[in-house]
Amino acid sequence: MQKDKNAPIGIFDSGIGGLTVVKAVMEALPNEHIIYFGDTARVPYGIKSEKTVKEYALQITDFLMKRNVKMILIACNTVSASAYGAIREHVKDVPVLDVITAGTRATMEFNHSDRRIGVIGTLATIGSEAYERSIHAHDPNIHVFSKACPMLVPLAEEGWTDNEIARKTLRIYLQDLKSKQLDSLILGCTHYPLFKNAIAREMDNPDIHIIDSAVSIAQMARESLKEQHLLRTDPKGKFECFVSDKPQRFQQLAERFLGRKIPQIEIVQL
Amino acid sequence: MQKDKNAPIGIFDSGIGGLTVVKAVMEALPNEHIIYFGDTARVPYGIKSEKTVKEYALQITDFLMKRNVKMILIACNTVSASAYGAIREHVKDVPVLDVITAGTRATMEFNHSDRRIGVIGTLATIGSEAYERSIHAHDPNIHVFSKACPMLVPLAEEGWTDNEIARKTLRIYLQDLKSKQLDSLILGCTHYPLFKNAIAREMDNPDIHIIDSAVSIAQMARESLKEQHLLRTDPKGKFECFVSDKPQRFQQLAERFLGRKIPQIEIVQL
Numbered sequence: 257m258q259k260d261k262n263a264p265i266g267i268f269d270s271g272i273g274g275l276t277v278v279k280a281v282m283e284a285l286p287n288e289h290i291i292y293f294g295d296t297a298r299v300p301y302g303i304k305s306e307k308t309v310k311e312y313a314l315q316i317t318d319f320l321m322k323r324n325v326k327m328i329l330i331a332c333n334t335v336s337a338s339a340y341g342a343i344r345e346h347v348k349d350v351p352v353l354d355v356i357t358a359g360t361r362a363t364m365e366f367n368h369s370d371r372r373i374g375v376i377g378t379l380a381t382i383g384s385e386a387y388e389r390s391i392h393a394h395d396p397n398i399h400v401f402s403k404a405c406p407m408l409v410p411l412a413e414e415g416w417t418d419n420e421i422a423r424k425t426l427r428i429y430l431q432d433l434k435s436k437q438l439d440s441l442i443l444g445c446t447h448y449p450l451f452k453n454a455i456a457r458e459m460d461n462p463d464i465h466i467i468d469s470a471v472s473i474a475q476m477a478r479e480s481l482k483e484q485h486l487l488r489t490d491p492k493g494k495f496e497c498f499v500s501d502k503p504q505r506f507q508q509l510a511e512r513f514l515g516r517k518i519p520q521i522e523i524v525q526l
Numbered sequence: 527m528q529k530d531k532n533a534p535i536g537i538f539d540s541g542i543g544g545l546t547v548v549k550a551v552m553e554a555l556p557n558e559h560i561i562y563f564g565d566t567a568r569v570p571y572g573i574k575s576e577k578t579v580k581e582y583a584l585q586i587t588d589f590l591m592k593r594n595v596k597m598i599l600i601a602c603n604t605v606s607a608s609a610y611g612a613i614r615e616h617v618k619d620v621p622v623l624d625v626i627t628a629g630t631r632a633t634m635e636f637n638h639s640d641r642r643i644g645v646i647g648t649l650a651t652i653g654s655e656a657y658e659r660s661i662h663a664h665d666p667n668i669h670v671f672s673k674a675c676p677m678l679v680p681l682a683e684e685g686w687t688d689n690e691i692a693r694k695t696l697r698i699y700l701q702d703l704k705s706k707q708l709d710s711l712i713l714g715c716t717h718y719p720l721f722k723n724a725i726a727r728e729m730d731n732p733d734i735h736i737i738d739s740a741v742s743i744a745q746m747a748r749e750s751l752k753e754q755h756l757l758r759t760d761p762k763g764k765f766e767c768f769v770s771d772k773p774q775r776f777q778q779l780a781e782r783f784l785g786r787k788i789p790q791i792e793i794v795q796l
Contacts, residue, residue, distance in 0.1 A: 296573065297573065297574065297575075299573070303566065303567065303569070303771060304567065304771075305567075305771075379775065406680060406683065406684055407680055407681070407684055407686075409680075410676060410677055410679075410680040411677070413676065414676055414677055416677075420694060421691055421694050421695055421698075424690060424691050424694075425691055428691075501573060501574075501575075505649065
């Protein structure tokens with residue numbers, strides 16, 4: 257069935273980090289309606305079993321499908337690594353894009369000999385080796401250097417993205433990667449775009465490509481919608497924001513990730 | 527029914543922070559057998575509803591009761607605030623102690639006029655105002671000053687408890703409390719005893735009582751067992767450690783909290 261081009265794009269994450277993807281999609285596709293779901297009651301997914309992550313991801317997918325979305329963006333690295341296939345199979349007539357594929361594809365656009373790609377992410381994402389697998393599916397000869405940076409999510413949630421504490425933390429985490437002569441560094445966590453400037457300064461290499469997977473998935477979404485003639489042409493898309501729970505300081509935090517005011521956030525039980 | 531004095535003490539937490547309570551109990555009561563349960567698959571509890579926290583806490587209580595514990599220590603501030611009454615009712619013939627009551631009781635031992643007590647904890651604990659209520663139940667005239675310190679849990683889990691980043695973080699969080707002329711400061715989170723020295727240095731006041739609720743609950747446990755003639759007299763208690771999931775770097779992390787090697791950690795589904 258041909259989808260309606262005025263239908264919304266569904267974007268989801270285990271928490272609020274995925275709002276950096278919403279922000280990138282709003283910038284790349286300002287006419288599109290967007291529905292976001294953040295599973296704030298059950299965050300973090302990284303410590304949960306693959307079975308549980310799949311179950312939660314399919315519940316959220318059903319929630320978005322009931323709202324007749326024309327495309328689904330998985331703005332969560334854990335879901336991308338564990339449940340992409342299950343979601344894909346579950347919603348056959350709607351395109352599903354994920355941050356890991358988007359980040360990998362973005363770095364494949366560059367031509368370098370002896371490619372050396374760095375990946376930073378949470379302990380769960382780095383431990384899953386999902387980026388390595390995704391990159392090596394394109395080219396098994398690429399050198400991949402990974403580093404878990406567990407302090408960056410709490411720093412982002414505290415709003416400390418470019419103070420002295422953030423800079424010293426990045427210095428410790430990026431120390432090893434700086435010596436690896438990387439051509440690209442993938443920000444493999446939806447919270448990390450908030451540190452993009454601080455990371456670029458710390459890497460101190462004007463030739464390195466810093467891959468923001470939020471920007472990458474927004475670009476992929478635009479191309480995919482364009483190919484399918486599903487780009488919305490009327491101006492000013494609406495934004496609807498749903499969460500499964502609203503912890504303290506949520507609104508303030510969400511607005512920091514989105515970079516703008518959120519008029520209304522609705523709590524729903526799945 | 528009179529309990530067996532050779533029965534173990536059951537201690538539980540939503541994660542591994544409660545191992546600081548195990549450590550304090552091992553020091554205060556080295557002869558006691560201890561069974562620990564950390565709900566690492568479902569941590570953090572602070573973002574969950576009171577109903578869910580009660581349900582989880584009662585599941586863990588049943589797990590400990592099946593192992594015939596003679597006493598239960600709630601080493602989790604969220605469970606202490608939300609589910610103490612429910613647990614108490616569930617296990618009528620076994621004493622149940624909790625960290626909030628223990629921390630409050632410890633500071634009530636000091637006599638000062640115009641009492642001014644500081645409390646630091648997670649966003650969830652500080653937001654719940656559980657310490658305020660507990661302190662004001664003793665004396666409504668006491669001034670209570672609270673401060674959420676959300677970065678301290680991730681810092682402890684990263685092992686950064688006394689480096690420059692930890693010190694600068696404490697400087698920011700404790701700045702306001704330092705001007706309040708506190709007589710006591712309660713460490714209202716099971717992770718915070720790892721920062722005890724750094725916090726004492728930062729507060730820079732030799733007269734302030736720093737209340738480590740892990741030590742406080744261990745003292746309460748000793749008094750309670752003594753009163754009931756349930757102190758174990760044979761030397762060298764055993765320690766058994768159960769968790770609901772074993773995330774990356776768990777063993778290393780757990781040993782940092784406990785301050786010693788853990789021979790075996792068993793994963794159980796509740």
